[in-house]
Amino acid sequence: MIRKLVGYGDIAGEHSEELQKFYMAHFNLYLTYHRPCGYATLTVDARGKRRRRCPVEDYTTPYERVRRWPRRANTSSPGSLSNSWTPGPAR
Secondary structure (H helix, E strand, O other): OHHHHHOOOOOOHHHHHHHHHHHHHHHHHHHHHHOOEEOOEEEEOOOOOEEEEOOHHHEEOHHHHHHHOOOOOOOOOOOOOOOOOOOOOOO
8 A cells, every 4th residue: 555655666765755754644643553463362272382373353453452452440640541542643
């Protein structure tokens, strides 16, 4: 999707700063919160071997994963997240 937006050719050096500003303002939020990821589930077999599997139902976006976290009792502390958390504009 990234190359689809800017094309498949070389990007000239004089355009790199503008391209970086575009990515920081618009595209990084998409990549950070809305790209599906697989989350591993650790299982231990009878011989004690640990295996990490990514079941289909565990593929979700990081944003959806954060929203599933249980609410904390004290959400007023800086850096804490709650179920009402939504990503803000890039800074």
